[in-house]
Amino acid sequence: MTSILTNVAAMSALQTLRSIGSNMEETQGRVSSGMRVGTASDNAAYWSIATTMRSDNMALSAVQDALGLGAAKVDTAYAGMESAIEVVKEIKAKLVAATEDGVDKAKIQEEIDQLQDQLVSISQAASFSGENWLQTDLTAASGSEMKSIVGSFVRDEAGNVSVKKVDYELSTSTVLFDTGGDTGILDQVRDISGPSATLNINVGGVTSPVTVKSFTTDDIIASGLGASTFDGSYANDGTDNYVKVADNTWVLAVDQSTVPDQEVVYTDSSAGLWAVDIPGGQAALAATAVEQSVDNLDITAITTAEQLGNLIQMVDDALTMMTSAAADLGSITMRIDLQGDFVKKLTESIDKGVGRLVDADMNEESTRLKALQTQQQLAIQSLSIANSASESILTLFR
Structure with a gap:
């Protein structure tokens, strides 16, 4: 049936042309952007x-x-x-x-x-x-x-x-x-002073060799020494002998023949120590108390080969x-x-992996675009033919 009110052929040709136009728009977008998935609507998962x-x-x-x-x-x-x-x-x-x-x-x-x-x-x-x-x-x-x-x-x-x-x-x-x-x-x-300093200290008129074990005294306070003798360098509390090595610093002097390994340090706490004179004792002891570091070492202060x-x-x-x-x-x-x-x-x-997901194959897209362009031209011609078909009805009325 031929109708001048409804041109089915033209409608079909127009629908085809619209579909081709949509495909061309999509392909041109891929060609221009280089991406097959450019937005979430293209492929939500890959995007x-x-x-x-x-x-x-x-x-x-x-x-x-x-x-x-x-x-x-x-x-x-x-x-x-x-x-x-x-x-x-x-x-x-x-x-x-x-x-x-x-x-x-x-x-x-x-x-x-x-x-x-x-x-x-x-x-x-x-x-x-x-x-x-x-x-x-x-x-x-x-x-x-x-x-x-x-x-x-x-x-x-x-x-x-x-x-x-x-x-x-x-x-x-x-x-x-x-x-x-x-x-x-x-x-x-x-501390580079060495393990000990041995001096001859006069104790009650008898000279005995004793060993001083340490010179660190800040945190150990003497208590209850009950000294019986004192002269500023030596003290005896009736049992033990003590030598002053610095201000308020006292060291227990140990007889090497009895307790060679004992190590005790005392600090005078205004206990009122008494002692007898020890010529050169304090200076000799102080000379062994040598503490140095690499950044301030001074070899002129060294007194022994051991040090x-x-x-x-x-x-x-x-x-x-x-x-x-x-x-x-x-x-x-x-x-x-x-x-x-x-x-x-x-x-x-990661760049390569993302590219495999969303990048467009330009060879494929360019070929597809060329084919769509050809299809568009044919669709336009088809639509033109469909539109001119109704004109042939006029010949029936001549």
Whole structure:
């Protein structure tokens, strides 16, 4: 049936043309954007995954930047520690040279003074972005302070995210100088006086060899000594003998032949001690009380070969701790490099994965667009033919 009111062929051709136009619009959008899934309406699942992974990739990019900053901090600390190790090696060599008989210790000390100043300079200069890992206030930090470097961004299987960090502890074994006290590797004071000092002390007219075991006296207070003799240097309470080694500092003198291992320290608490004179006793004892640190050691204050040997051992112990700290910094540097490479590869892998989900195949889309253009031209011609079909009815009325 032919109708001039309802042109079914034209309606069908128009519907086809509209469908082709819609497909062309979609294809042109993919060609222009390069994406097969550009909005949630294209494919909600793929769009959601791609959006989440792009967000994670931005976080990983921030991790890469943080790794670069962390690497700079570690490299600065390592460079400072490495330089400090070389300086401490020089100090150790100077001390060994000082063991030679007849050497001018004052001249050697002048060189050591310069090396000590260099250690301070290195420690102060080893700072990056306001952080110095070679010196800090360990006292305020209760003995240790944790430094962290952002290492990675992780999303687990449950969708929970977290930032993993690489930690490095600033402690008495890794910090060169404690700015709030003296617990660093180089400013930690150590006793190099040796195990004891033996003196001949006159006790009741009889000279006996005695051994003084310790010189640390701040926290032990004498009580109830009931002294019977006192002259400012020696005291006896009727049972034990005590020697004054400093102001308000008294040490129990032990007879080597009876109790060689006893170690007791007393501090005078205005107990009114009495004693007899001991010529040279106090000075001889005070000379053995030697406490030094690497940053302020003074070989001119050394009186015995044993003390010099203990001083060399002290510097070598500090060198061992510095070497261990440098090794820790080196291992962190290696880990940061490895993590940086991994984050870079991970970012590229995520980009590839997202691309497989949402990127358009340009070869396929361009071919499809060409075909749609051809279909559009044919649909237009079909619509034109369908519209002209009703005109043929006029011939029936001629």
